[in-house]
Amino acid sequence: MKRYEALADEVAASIRAGVLRPGDRLPSVRQTSQGRQVSPSTVFQAYYLLEARGLIRARPKSGYYVTQGPLALPPEVENPSHPSGEAATLDVSERVFEILQSTMQRDVVPLGSAFPSPLLFPLRRLAKSMASSVQVLDPRAFLDDLTPGNAALRRQIALRYRADGIQVSPDEIVVTNGAMEALSLSLLTVSRPGDAVIIESPCFYAALQSIERNGLRAIEVPTHPRDGIELAALERAILAHHPAACWLMTSFQNPLGSRMPDAKKRELVALLAQHGIPLIEDDVYAELYFGDERPAPAKAYDQNGLVMHCGSFSKSLAPGYRVGWVAPGRYFRELARHKLTTSITTSAPAQAALAAYLEHGGYERHLRQLRRTLKEQQEAFVEAVARHFPAGTRATRPTGGYFVWIELDERVDALSLHSEALKHGISIAPGPIFSASRGFRHCIRLNYGHAFDAKVETAVARLGQLVAASLA
Amino acid sequence: MKRYEALADEVAASIRAGVLRPGDRLPSVRQTSQGRQVSPSTVFQAYYLLEARGLIRARPKSGYYVTQGPLALPPEVENPSHPSGEAATLDVSERVFEILQSTMQRDVVPLGSAFPSPLLFPLRRLAKSMASSVQVLDPRAFLDDLTPGNAALRRQIALRYRADGIQVSPDEIVVTNGAMEALSLSLLTVSRPGDAVIIESPCFYAALQSIERNGLRAIEVPTHPRDGIELAALERAILAHHPAACWLMTSFQNPLGSRMPDAKKRELVALLAQHGIPLIEDDVYAELYFGDERPAPAKAYDQNGLVMHCGSFSKSLAPGYRVGWVAPGRYFRELARHKLTTSITTSAPAQAALAAYLEHGGYERHLRQLRRTLKEQQEAFVEAVARHFPAGTRATRPTGGYFVWIELDERVDALSLHSEALKHGISIAPGPIFSASRGFRHCIRLNYGHAFDAKVETAVARLGQLVAASLA
Numbered sequence: 001m002k003r004y005e006a007l008a009d010e011v012a013a014s015i016r017a018g019v020l021r022p023g024d025r026l027p028s029v030r031q032t033s034q035g036r037q038v039s040p041s042t043v044f045q046a047y048y049l050l051e052a053r054g055l056i057r058a059r060p061k062s063g064y065y066v067t068q069g070p071l072a073l074p075p076e077v078e079n080p081s082h083p084s085g086e087a088a089t090l091d092v093s094e095r096v097f098e099i100l101q102s103t104m105q106r107d108v109v110p111l112g113s114a115f116p117s118p119l120l121f122p123l124r125r126l127a128k129s130m131a132s133s134v135q136v137l138d139p140r141a142f143l144d145d146l147t148p149g150n151a152a153l154r155r156q157i158a159l160r161y162r163a164d165g166i167q168v169s170p171d172e173i174v175v176t177n178g179a180m181e182a183l184s185l186s187l188l189t190v191s192r193p194g195d196a197v198i199i200e201s202p203c204f205y206a207a208l209q210s211i212e213r214n215g216l217r218a219i220e221v222p223t224h225p226r227d228g229i230e231l232a233a234l235e236r237a238i239l240a241h242h243p244a245a246c247w248l249m250t251s252f253q254n255p256l257g258s259r260m261p262d263a264k265k266r267e268l269v270a271l272l273a274q275h276g277i278p279l280i281e282d283d284v285y286a287e288l289y290f291g292d293e294r295p296a297p298a299k300a301y302d303q304n305g306l307v308m309h310c311g312s313f314s315k316s317l318a319p320g321y322r323v324g325w326v327a328p329g330r331y332f333r334e335l336a337r338h339k340l341t342t343s344i345t346t347s348a349p350a351q352a353a354l355a356a357y358l359e360h361g362g363y364e365r366h367l368r369q370l371r372r373t374l375k376e377q378q379e380a381f382v383e384a385v386a387r388h389f390p391a392g393t394r395a396t397r398p399t400g401g402y403f404v405w406i407e408l409d410e411r412v413d414a415l416s417l418h419s420e421a422l423k424h425g426i427s428i429a430p431g432p433i434f435s436a437s438r439g440f441r442h443c444i445r446l447n448y449g450h451a452f453d454a455k456v457e458t459a460v461a462r463l464g465q466l467v468a469a470s471l472a
Numbered sequence: 473m474k475r476y477e478a479l480a481d482e483v484a485a486s487i488r489a490g491v492l493r494p495g496d497r498l499p500s501v502r503q504t505s506q507g508r509q510v511s512p513s514t515v516f517q518a519y520y521l522l523e524a525r526g527l528i529r530a531r532p533k534s535g536y537y538v539t540q541g542p543l544a545l546p547p548e549v550e551n552p553s554h555p556s557g558e559a560a561t562l563d564v565s566e567r568v569f570e571i572l573q574s575t576m577q578r579d580v581v582p583l584g585s586a587f588p589s590p591l592l593f594p595l596r597r598l599a600k601s602m603a604s605s606v607q608v609l610d611p612r613a614f615l616d617d618l619t620p621g622n623a624a625l626r627r628q629i630a631l632r633y634r635a636d637g638i639q640v641s642p643d644e645i646v647v648t649n650g651a652m653e654a655l656s657l658s659l660l661t662v663s664r665p666g667d668a669v670i671i672e673s674p675c676f677y678a679a680l681q682s683i684e685r686n687g688l689r690a691i692e693v694p695t696h697p698r699d700g701i702e703l704a705a706l707e708r709a710i711l712a713h714h715p716a717a718c719w720l721m722t723s724f725q726n727p728l729g730s731r732m733p734d735a736k737k738r739e740l741v742a743l744l745a746q747h748g749i750p751l752i753e754d755d756v757y758a759e760l761y762f763g764d765e766r767p768a769p770a771k772a773y774d775q776n777g778l779v780m781h782c783g784s785f786s787k788s789l790a791p792g793y794r795v796g797w798v799a800p801g802r803y804f805r806e807l808a809r810h811k812l813t814t815s816i817t818t819s820a821p822a823q824a825a826l827a828a829y830l831e832h833g834g835y836e837r838h839l840r841q842l843r844r845t846l847k848e849q850q851e852a853f854v855e856a857v858a859r860h861f862p863a864g865t866r867a868t869r870p871t872g873g874y875f876v877w878i879e880l881d882e883r884v885d886a887l888s889l890h891s892e893a894l895k896h897g898i899s900i901a902p903g904p905i906f907s908a909s910r911g912f913r914h915c916i917r918l919n920y921g922h923a924f925d926a927k928v929e930t931a932v933a934r935l936g937q938l939v940a941a942s943l944a
Contacts, residue, residue, distance in 0.1 A: 097809060104615055118611035130821055131603030139590035142792030143576055177649050177794075177815040184814045193665050193687065209813040215665065320614030320820035322649075337569060341681035342656045343649040347819035348792035349602055 001369065003038055004045035008053075009376060011046065015055050015066055026056060026064040052454040053380040054387055074386045074395040077256075077407050080230055083201040083220035084437055096205060096433045099418060103427040109459040112418070112427035114254075116402045116449025118319050120373060122366050126318055129361055130353030142348050147340045149175025149325070150351035156358040157311070157325055166300050168309075168327045174336050175325050175346045179284045179312035182326035184210055185342070186280045186308040187245065189328065189335045191216055195244035198237055200229050202405075202434030202443070204254045204282065207247050211436075218436040219243060225396045225405065228253060228260035231267055238275050245278045251295040252285035255434050255445035256405045257398025262296055269301040278331065279307045284324070287316040287367055289400040290375040305330030313354055316367060321350040374402050374449065381448035384457055388464030390471060402449030408442045412470050417444065420466050426459045473841070475510060476517035480525075481848060483518065487527050487538055498528060498536040524926040525852045526859050546858045546867040549728075549879050552702055555673040555692035556909055568677060568905045571890060575899040581931040584890070584899035586726075588874045588921025590791050592845060594838050598790055601833055602825030614820050619812045621647025621797070622823035628830040629783070629797055638772050640781075640799045646808050647797050647818045651756045651784035654798035656682055657814070658752045658780040659717065661800065661807045663688055667716035670709055672701050674877075674906035674915070676726045676754065679719050683908075690908040691715060697868045697877065700725060700732035703739055710747050717750045723767040724757035727906050727917035728877050729870025734768055741773040750803065751779045756796070759788040759839055761872040762847040777802030785826055788839060793822040846874050846921065853920035856929055860936030862943060874921030880914045884942050889916065892938050898931045 001009075014020045026032075029047065033040045047064050050056045056064045103112040141150075148154065154170035161168040176182040183206070191197060193215035199207050201220035211218045219241050222230045229248060237243070250260045250268075260268065272279050283297045299309035308331060312324035323346060328335045339345070357363065382395055382404055394407040408414070414430035421428050429447075431440025450456060473481075486492045498504075501519065505512040519536050522528045528536045575584040613622075620626065626642035633640040648654040655678070663669060665687035671679050673692035683690045691713050694702045701720060709715070722732045722740075732740065744751050755769045771781035780803060784796035795818060800807040811817070829835065854867055854876055866879040880886070886902035893900050901919075903912025922928060 097812075100812075104618055106612065106615075113615075115615060118614055121611070123609070123611050124607070127603075127606040127609070127821075130606050131599075134599040134602050135596070137595070137599070139593070139595050139791075140578065142590055143578075143585075143587060146576055177819070180813070181815040188685070206813055213660070213810065213813060319611075320817075322815065322817065322819040338685065340569075340572070341652070341678055341685060343653040343794065343815065345792075345794060347649070347794040347822045349599075349822055349825070350819045353821070 001373070004042045004049065007036065007038065007042065007046035008049040011050055012053065012055055020066050022066050024066045026066070028063055049453070052457045053452060054384060054457065073382050073397075074389065074393045074406075077225040077394045077396045077405060080222045080224040081201040081220075081439070082222055083435070083439060099430065099433055102422055103429070105427075107425060108422070109426045109455060110450060111446045111456075111459060111463070112429040113447045113449070114429075115319060116315065116374070116447070117451060119451070120370055120449070121317060121319060122361070123318075125361055126321075126353060126357055129357040130349060133352040133356040134349045137348065137352050146345050147336050148173065149346050150348065150355055152355035153323075153351045153358070154325075156355055161327070164294060164296060164300065166297070168299075172329070172332055173325050173327050174332070174339055175323065175351060176339065177324070177343060177346055178314050178322040179282065179310045179324035180206060181339075181343065182310035182312070182324045183207070183247070183280060183282055185335050185338050186310060186326055186328060186331070187211070187214060187216075187247065188338050189331050190278045190280070190308070191244040196241040198234065198241070198243045198246040199436070200248055200253060200256075202255055202431065202440050203247075204249060205433045207282075208436055216244070217241075220436055223253070223256065223258065225256045225258055227264060228258045229268070231264065231271060234268075235271060238271075238277065243277060245280055246272060247280040247282065248298075249282045249285070250298050251283060252288060252398055252401035254285070254401070255403055255429065257396045257401055257403055259295055259399055260298075265296065265298040266301045269298050269307065273304045273306055277306070281307055281309045283309060284312040284315050285401040286311070288371060288374055288402065290371060290378075291399055295400070299327065302329060308335070316370065317357070317363065318350075318354060321354065322347065323350050323354050377402070377448045377450075377452050378404065380452040381446070381456070381460070384452070384460040385446075385464070388461040390464065390468045393467070402447055404446050404448060406444050406446060408444065408467055409471055410442050412442045412467055414441055414444050417466060417470060420470075421463060424462050424466070426463060428463065473845070476514045476521065479508065479510065479514065479518035480521040483522055484525065484527055492538050494538050496538045497534075498538070500535055521925070524929045525924060526856060526929065545854050545869075546861065546865045546878075549697040549866045549868045549877060552694045552696040553673040553692075553911070554694055555907070555911060568681075571902065571905055574894055575901070577899075579897060580894070581898045581927060582922060583918045583928075583931060583935070584901040585919045585921075586901075587791060588787065588846070588919070589923060591923070592842055592921070593789060593791060594833070595790075597833055598793075598825060598829055601829040602821060605824040605828040606821045609820065609824055618817050619808050620645065621818050622820065622827055624827035625795075625823045625830070626797075628827055633799070636766060636768060636772065638769070640771075644801070644804055645797050645799050646804070646811055647795065647823055648811065649796070649815060649818055650786050650794040651754065651782045651796035652678060653811075653815065654782035654784070654796045655679070655719070655752060655754055657807050657810050658782060658798055658800060658803070659683070659686060659688075659719065660810050661803050662750045662752070662780070663716040668713040670706065670713070670715045670718040671908070672720055672725060672728075674727055674903065674912050675719075676721060677905045679754075680908055688716070689713075692908055695725070695728065695730065697728045697730055699736060700730045701740070703736065703743060706740075707743060710743075710749065715749060717752055718744060719752040719754065720770075721754045721757070722770050723755060724760060724870055724873035726757070726873070727875055727901065729868045729873055729875055731767055731871055732770075737768065737770040738773045741770050741779065745776045745778055749778070753779055753781045755781060756784040756787050757873040758783070760843060760846055760874065762843060762850075763871055767872070771799065774801060780807070788842065789829070789835065790822075790826060793826065794819065795822050795826050849874070849920045849922070849924050850876065852924040853918070853928070853932070856924070856932040857918075857936070860933040862936065862940045865939070874919055876918050876920060878916050878918060880916065880939055881943055882914050884914045884939055886913055886916050889938060889942060892942075893935060896934050896938070898935060900935065
């Protein structure tokens with residue numbers, strides 16, 4: 001964290017704690033500069049940042065004043081979803097791909113993006129790990145590591161499981177081209193065309209696309225914005241549809257941000273075991289928790305090898321390296337074969353670099369910083385939503401990750417809002433792309449994984465205006 | 473090439489040209505050392521290599537003598553295959569995977585391996601390209617390059633197409649996790665479960681596995697060991713089975729080593745265009761030609777965007793990096809979407825390293841050396857087969873790549889031979905794994921992509937003994 005950011009955070013903390021109250025005047029730039037022994041420009045930057053967050057306001061020739069008191073957030077999204085429950089054969093439209101495409105343009109404020117800012121990651125340090133590790137890579141290792149992946153990396157992944165009290169050995173792990181391949185292979189392994197697959201409602205659109213590609217039927221099950229899929233509804237869906245698998249995100253679900261409590265995860269695993277149904281557990285945001293410890297995955301309670309636990313370094317360490325993994329339990333053998341016959345193995349240099357980094361690179365230190373940053377960005381972002389969006393707006397309260405799910409007034413059409421926002425250089429992720437039945441028409445997913453600066457603040461304000469305008 | 477290897481090659485050339493004849497005594501080590509101004513140990517190494525190749529023999533206290541005259545090869549495999557032609561639903565057995573597994577053990581002489589020796593590649597130079605390119609990688613590039621891949625790399629690939637007179641723009645290329653993913657995505661894009669797909673007989677086993685995974689039917693078409701698939705038979709198969717695609721290797725086919733002549737490729741493309749059938753062209757060995765120029769792919773004759781041309785750097789430059797590509801013609805859009813929803817994109821550091829290497833690294837120089845080495849290893853290897861295998865053995869004469877296909881006496885069972893050979897620490901690739909109908913029971917594919925040294929010579933001799941024993 002830079003010096004001015006630290007200073008800004010400190011002031012923000014004083015405001016939130018009520019030590020500084022609305023209307024209070026902040027010490028002048030010169031006073032603060034002298035008192036804190038930092039340069040005036042550092043203080044300016046800090047105040048600028050606080051202004052961008054809406055916590056203070058400059059009055060010309062007078063100084064900076066606190067604008068508001070403790071954290072003001074929009075009301076929380078409270079109710080679980082109510083999908084139809086019918087088995088759906090999907091038709092992922094052109095529109096979904098166009099929306100994804102639009103979020104990748106460099107000149108757009110990427111509130112619709114699926115990715116956090118690449119600036120959050122220790123890419124220089126990783127590049128060093130890569131530079132040194134590829135120089136000493138034994139050429140024969142390319143063959144030794146075929147399919148399951150780099151042995152040192154699998155060992156590091158297994159060690160992280162062990163630290164959480166989960167028994168997964170290196171030999172039970174397949175390294176993949178990111179979690180996306182881990183999920184695709186898992187689905188391929190446990191389903192056959194025509195099968196039903198249970199998903200959350202709303203759910204990660206890539207699950208919908210995978211289900212469509214494989215000729216499967218998506219069964220949407222009600223999901224609570226705080227604690228995830230509703231188990232009673234899940235059981236009814238199992239009895240009605242005899243699914244081949246469940247594909248769920250148990251911690252910091254995309255797009256809701258919901259986190260299943262430990263006890264609920266345990267119940268989930270027991271329920272699935274009772275029916276012999278494999279769980280494809282997409283756990284790519286697990287490292288991005290804001291609380292005291294990493295949430296245990298459902299895999300922690302798996303005694304039957306039915307949980308296929310999919311993880312990734314893309315969201316926590318190395319975007320673009322495309323290194324993820326799956327611990328597929330009893331499906332290891334078949335899944336490894338699908339990997340061999342679809343992409344053979346995962347890029348060796350990327351694996352070696354990550355193995356070296358995990359051994360020596362300060363991953364834990366990086367993660368602590370990353371979590372703190374995301375938590376702060378969430379606060380600033382959601383406060384901005386509260387300030388700029390009309391009454392009737394609700395937001396989720398994720399305790400990790402970098403997405404917030406916003407319920408707008410029911411009259412707002414998120415797809416139209418998306419088109420309008422794009423004209424103003426802002427991308428959003430409209431609700432219908434997260435649903436097989438194209439529900440959630442008045443919902444949007446916003447990404448707070450980028451530094452909350454004046455540009456983002458302005459974009460949130462503009463979005464709020466567009467929402468208000470569509471209600472007028 | 474090392475000095476002793478150059479010296480050995482020179483002597484071998486004299487033997488092949490008949491300048492040195494069987495029974496001739498070679499100059500002594502001392503004479504040669506002085507005459508050529510190389511160390512005695514260099515001459516010893518050269519003579520040792522020649523001895524290993526069976527070209528000379530040491531007589532105690534007398535010196536080295538030429539053992540044989542011009543190149544003696546086994547008779548050529550002459551006849552095209554005769555598969556049943558019936559549509560087959562596949563069942564890739566345990567055995568195939570076990571065989572693949574066995575070829576990957578480090579202590580086995582890898583005559584059954586699908587990979588050339590990793591020592592043939594400029595891995596240090598590549599590591600340098602990677603070290604320098606990842607240090608300057610713009611973090612945002614990870615997002616810019618999503619799915620189709622690194623723009624600089626796609627440009628380099630397009631330049632290589634252009635050098636061959638083929639018009640493929642960077643925007644028509646998708647970078648993939650090796651050719652295997654390119655092929656998988658191509659098949660996924662153009663077929664639906666239940667469709668028929670035409671393959672060569674014998675064919676690359678991964679094609680069989682992909683076809684099985686996707687619930688497709690494999691139609692095997694007769695294929696000539698020199699010039700590839702028989703077009704008349706292909707047309708009959710098209711009319712009988714209305715296939716969704718053809719999946720062919722047009723140059724240095726695996727396992728036969730066959731190369732379709734240019735005119736035949738042109739006819740092939742015209743025939744498929746007439747029936748509107750896409751060609752999945754697996755062209756991963758194109759760079760490994762022994763002649764004067766790279767064979768044009770069928771893609772060169774494609775005027776309808778029906779050819780999905782799949783290439784790779786794994787066999788010519790960077791094993792283990794897992795970087796390949798596909799130029800999918802009219803299927804670009806759909807294929808790119810399948811890539812996005814199965815593995816999102818290809819590892820960024822590997823792509824950046826290859827782009828940097830292709831711009832500055834001396835790829836052409838490396839390729840010239842690689843081709844020369846493989847050609848020499850082929851000669852030495854096939855000569856050894858001629859020396860050590862019983863009469864009745866035939867071999868193909870590939871003009872590129874690193875596989876030779878051996879037809880044994882019809883009484884030999886290649887699967888039993890495989891098991892026997894493994895007991896002696898030698899892997900081979902038995903014929904039946906290259907056939908949906910489990911044909912080619914008396915055939916084997918051998919890999920000459922490793923240095924022809926005493927260990928390989930001994931392995932070939934032992935294999936020859938095992939074949940002879942199985943006939944006794």
